[in-house]
Amino acid sequence: MSYIVDRRNLDFLMFDMFDVERVLAAGPFEGQDRELISQLLDTAQRIAEAEYLPSAATLDASPPTFVNGEAVMPDDVGRALRAYIEAGLSAQSFPPENGGLGLSHTVSMTANGMFIAANVAIANYFLLTAAAARLLLAFGTDEQKARYASQMIAGRWMGTMCLSEPQAGSSLADITTRAEPAADGAYHLRGTKIWISGGGHRMSENIVHLVLARLPDAPAGVKGISLFLVPQKRLDDMGAPGEDNNVRLIGLAHKMGQRGTTNCQLNFGEDGPSVGHLIGKPNQGLHAMFHMMNEARIGVGHVATMSGLMGYLYSRDYAVERLQGRRIGQKDPASPQIPLIEHVDVRRMLLAQKAAVEGALALCTFCALLVDQQKGAADEDQADLALLIDVLTPIVKSWPSEHCLEANKWAMQILGGAGYTSDHPIERLYRDNRLNHIYEGTFGIQGIDLLGRKVRMADGRGLDLLLARIKATIDEAAGIPALSGHAGKLEEALGWVRDATAAAVRESDPERSLANATLYLDATGTVVIAWLWLWQAMVAARAEETAIGAGRAFYQAKHATCDYFFRYMLPRAQIDLRLVEMLDDSCLVTTPEQIRAA
Structure with missing residues (x-):
């Protein structure tokens, strides 16, 4: 396999x-x-x-x-x-x-x-x-x-994006890298960027750095950020890489995971001009960068999913092959040991992984398909597809990053002590996956983005479009006896999302409104994944009618995993969304002084 x-x-x-x-x-x-x-x-x-x-x-x-x-x-x-x-x-x-x-x-x-x-x-x-x-x-x-x-499309050159600085991580309003206009229409950049993935190497003929920086007359904050193309090597008249462009690798960060990807501190313009070229319009760099960022956020969710998938497949195979212990009630030490997968708690951990990983993969595939549909859609449908993608982007970035990491935890648990050793890939997968919670915007940033911006855009139309799609699946599944109970539960969950959203949007104090934004993000994501599991179970139920052998078992496993998700995971969303609806301020009113004193 x-x-x-x-x-x-x-x-x-x-x-x-x-x-x-x-x-x-x-x-x-x-x-x-x-x-x-x-x-x-x-x-x-x-x-x-x-x-x-x-x-x-x-x-x-x-x-x-x-x-x-x-x-x-x-x-x-x-x-x-x-x-x-x-x-x-x-x-x-x-x-x-x-x-x-x-x-x-x-x-x-x-x-x-x-x-x-x-x-x-x-x-x-x-x-x-x-x-x-x-x-x-x-x-x-x-x-x-x-x-x-x-050249990048052909694979001859590579690229990076350079956002963060030592004093400005997620707070891009505080970046200080400068871009001074030159006489020839180009710009000379000077500043330091950190956490730059994929730079500093010599594996390609050139590296194209996309760098956020400020023009001399730029307004303060994010409204004064421009985007520049800064090659590692300048191009000659024929377009070939030539002289060095004074982009200096100062050092490599040593990460807990994804260690083979360089993570660099780069200095621009320290030993001479780092020549750059403006991309788009002045002071609109974030608009262009977030075109790349939104794609990257869907990609991060997919990376988290695939790390979770490999852990699941490996631990499933291990559980089938590894003999350990006997059934509950079997006390004869001379009786043969049984495979791990025969133990009910191991099956619980495998179901937890399958529910997270295959649910997340369905979400990533759905979002990618929306991107494709948008490219071929009629003009009147473009705006709605864009709003739907906007609402789903923080979810597809964050839900897999949380729950597929949790899946790696369960994979490690199934292997027991062996899971913590480098003899097996699980501990590496866990370390690799942990980074996805931070890449391209942390869990908390994504929560604020969803509850503070995305569900409010166009008077909430993006969320309405998503909930309408979920409702259509509910109506279809309600006619399948084995799934009608789940359909009813999912319809109830839509009410949880609507009530929590309405309460947060009505609240005039932005800090109180967004105090539980991360809970809202995760719980809404869980409702979305429940929808995708109901959809999978519905397709499987129809296919199962004519399937035989291993094919029939595959479809039955889809239904069983849907059952698991609705019984074990979906109820947790109600607890979190209730806290959002109540505008609970437990974390907001706890002061830094109180925490320091503890």
Whole structure:
């Protein structure tokens, strides 16, 4: 079996549940049928298992080192990246007119998921590059697209995004990096950026840094931030990388996970001009950067999901093979031991993982499909799809980051003491996954974004659109006797979300309104995942009628996991949403002095 993908479940999600072939046929992705998609996934799985997976443990143990001002990488990293490029995968989701293969975001994300599960530390390099190239296609000049984005799409150059500074992490209003206009129309940047993933190496001919900075006359705060393209090497008249651009690697951060991805402190302009080029309009850098950020947030949720998936598949296989103990009530020491999976609490932990991981994967796939639908939608539908994506983005970033990390915890528990050792991948997966709670905006930031902005936009239409889709599934499932009880419970849960949202929106004190925003985010996410599990169970119930053997067991497992989610996980959302509705101020009124005194 594979530890990086469950192809049976992927086929179920893409072709049975979401009917990807039909959806893509209606947009700009005509011809991407099941045969083509399956061939691409076969190629991705083969390369990921052959080139990425074998080096995951060794790269974690021996990450890049800082030597003479640059990051020295193990040879395995470059070899794996070359295999990815040679297969054309760096270009997979870009339009043909820009040198891409024109694949849908859904198909590309699914293929990349195998590389993430196999070795996220290597996969990160081109995930970041692809997001940066897409930003340039959206906001760059024709020259920037031709000279820079085309090289990134081809896999010859890589990209980063440079936001945080030593004094300004999530608080981008406080950045101080400066961009001084030069006589030739370019800009000279000076400042320090930290936590820069994917920089400092020599694995590509050039690195394109996207840097937030302030112009000399910029207004204070986030309204005065511009975005600049700053290459590691300047281009000559032929567009080839030439002289050094004074972007200096000062050091590497040593992270608890994803250790094979360089995490850099970069200085711009310290030893001479770091020449940059304005992307988009002055003082509108955040608008452009968040185009990249929103895509990255969906990507972070998918990374968390795939780390959770590998842990689940590994611990499931371990539980089948590992003999340990006897059944409750069996006291004869001479009787044979039984596999771990025969113990009911182990099955509980496997169900918890399956519920989180397969629910999160359904969410990521649904969000990716919305992105694809938006590209082919009529003008009158574009705004609604955009609002729906806006509401789901903080959820898809955060719910998998929380609950698929929890799934890795249960995987480790199933292995017992062995799970804490480097003999098995679980402890590495857990460390890798922990970073996703912070990447691209922390749990708390996402909660404020959802409750403070997204559900209020357009008079709440985005949330209304989401709840309407959930209600349609409820109405359909209500006619299936085995699922009618879950349908009724989910309809009740929609009331929890509506009541909590209304109470928070009515509250005039913003601190009190958002005091429990993180609880709102997580609980609303749980309601969304419950919807996706009801949808999966509904599709499985119909397919089960004609299925036999292993196919029948697969569909029965979908129903069983839906039962688990509704009985064990959905009720927790009611508790949290009730606190939001009550505008509970326990955390708000507890003072810093009280906490320090404790």
